[in-house]
Amino acid sequence: MPSSVQFRSVSVEPILHDINLRIAAGEAVAFVGRSGAGKTTTLRLVNGLARPTSGEVAIDDVPLGSADLIQLRRRTGYIIQGSGLFPHRTVYENVATVPRLLGWPDPQTRAAAEELLAKLDLPLSRFGDRYPRSLSGGEQQRVGIARAMIAKPAVLLCDEPFGALDPIVRRDLQDAFRALRSGVTILFVTHDLAEALRITERIVLFDGGRVVADSPAAEFTSQPLPLVQKFVAAASLPA
Amino acid sequence: MIADVLRATGEHVVIVVIAVGIAIILGIPLGIWCARRARAGRFALRIVDTIQTIPSLALFGFLIPVPLIGGIGMRTAIVALILYSLLPIVRNTLTGIRGVDPIVLDAGVAMGLTDRQLLREVELPLAMPTIVAGIRIATVIAIGVATIAAAIGGGGLGTLIFRGVSMVDTRMILAGALPAAALALIADVVLSFVERRIA
Numbered sequence: 001m002p003s004s005v006q007f008r009s010v011s012v013e014p015i016l017h018d019i020n021l022r023i024a025a026g027e028a029v030a031f032v033g034r035s036g037a038g039k040t041t042t043l044r045l046v047n048g049l050a051r052p053t054s055g056e057v058a059i060d061d062v063p064l065g066s067a068d069l070i071q072l073r074r075r076t077g078y079i080i081q082g083s084g085l086f087p088h089r090t091v092y093e094n095v096a097t098v099p100r101l102l103g104w105p106d107p108q109t110r111a112a113a114e115e116l117l118a119k120l121d122l123p124l125s126r127f128g129d130r131y132p133r134s135l136s137g138g139e140q141q142r143v144g145i146a147r148a149m150i151a152k153p154a155v156l157l158c159d160e161p162f163g164a165l166d167p168i169v170r171r172d173l174q175d176a177f178r179a180l181r182s183g184v185t186i187l188f189v190t191h192d193l194a195e196a197l198r199i200t201e202r203i204v205l206f207d208g209g210r211v212v213a214d215s216p217a218a219e220f221t222s223q224p225l226p227l228v229q230k231f232v233a234a235a236s237l238p239a
Numbered sequence: 240m241i242a243d244v245l246r247a248t249g250e251h252v253v254i255v256v257i258a259v260g261i262a263i264i265l266g267i268p269l270g271i272w273c274a275r276r277a278r279a280g281r282f283a284l285r286i287v288d289t290i291q292t293i294p295s296l297a298l299f300g301f302l303i304p305v306p307l308i309g310g311i312g313m314r315t316a317i318v319a320l321i322l323y324s325l326l327p328i329v330r331n332t333l334t335g336i337r338g339v340d341p342i343v344l345d346a347g348v349a350m351g352l353t354d355r356q357l358l359r360e361v362e363l364p365l366a367m368p369t370i371v372a373g374i375r376i377a378t379v380i381a382i383g384v385a386t387i388a389a390a391i392g393g394g395g396l397g398t399l400i401f402r403g404v405s406m407v408d409t410r411m412i413l414a415g416a417l418p419a420a421a422l423a424l425i426a427d428v429v430l431s432f433v434e435r436r437i438a
Binding site: 047076080081082083084085087098 | 342350351
């Protein structure tokens with residue numbers, strides 16, 4: 001079941017100032033903005049990797065301050081640039097991490113891994129026993145996606161997951177990701193506007209630690225704000 | 240003569256194995272602790288560093304009057320060797336843990352691993368080749384320094400060397416020195432192999 005996420009006057013001094021956002025259950029939202037605009041910090045507030053200096057973050061209206069962070073993180077997927085796979089664990093062991101922490105029985109984990117990895121074009125029979133260092137960057141990131149999604153998280157946090165990949169692999173992964181994304185609330189950090197438009201239905205623009213624009217993806221490019229137009233120009237989108 | 244060499248070699252091995260074993264038991268947790276607490280860790284490391292700068296013969300001498308752990312004999316030798324073995328083990332544990340890719344740690348925390356799980360499942364396994372390298376260095380140093388333990392009645396191959404020196408008997412000196420060198424080489428090769436296997 002997807003969860004809703006609320007930011008209530010959240011500040012993380014000196015990076016973020018008075019963020020107010022309400023993200024509905026099942027919504028897919030992109031955080032765009034320049035480097036250092038505060039998008040990653042905002043994302044990391046949701047699984048408690050960053051702590052607010054004032055205000056509060058809530059998931060399904062339960063403030064994080066009163067939540068069990070360890071349990072929350074096990075229900076929250078996290079995909080990062082460079083994948084962060086455990087180099088000493090096989091593909092299967094990496095994917096099985098959260099199910100193991102949640103105490104799933106082995107057959108259930110194996111079945112879920114098999115299904116998910118097949119959808120990501122990494123058949124378990126061929127890739128399960130391999131180590132991350134023997135995979136290409138794109139394959140590693142697919143494993144990262146599988147690892148984050150196997151336990152059916154309520155919220156999926158993505159921090160420029162496709163940032164380091166070449167454009168063709170990047171496009172493939174965006175498509176694979178889109179095919180998997182139902183039933184989860186997605187917060188997706190990127191500075192690629194074209195990617196944001198492909199993957200999400202709402203775009204939040206950050207600048208200087210504040211939200212400066214927040215609109216449905218379809219209407220985002222027509223916003224008159226100069227920074228929006230800069231992003232549109234930089235993305236060289238078809239008019 | 241051969242019986243003497245074998246007995247001395249056996250003693251030598253026992254002294255080194257006990258000392259390095261205890262240094263591992265103390266050093267790895269101390270290294271983890273140093274990695275967790277930056278400021279206290281630097282202080283602890285400074286102390287371990289300082290011990291290493293004391294000349295070995297002087298350290299053996301200093302320990303003789305210390306109650307419980309001192310005196311003449313094997314026990315004092317082992318205590319001194321533990322102190323010497325600590326530095327490479329503590330430092331390499333610290334370096335190994337610090338060297339874990341922060342993105343991997345981030346991913347581990349974000350998946351809901353507890354601190355203890357993170358240590359056991361991610362940090363220690365990834366630091367293990369570096370820790371084993373520390374154990375290897377500690378062992379090789381301990382095999383060499385243990386020869387000096389004979390000066391305070393610690394036994395081992397140093398006994399033959401000291402006897403050879405006082406009797407100006409080169410064969411006797413070599414009877415102690417060659418097995419000690421061989422032990423150090425064997426330890427180095429075996430532990431290098433372990434290090435590569437787990438890397």
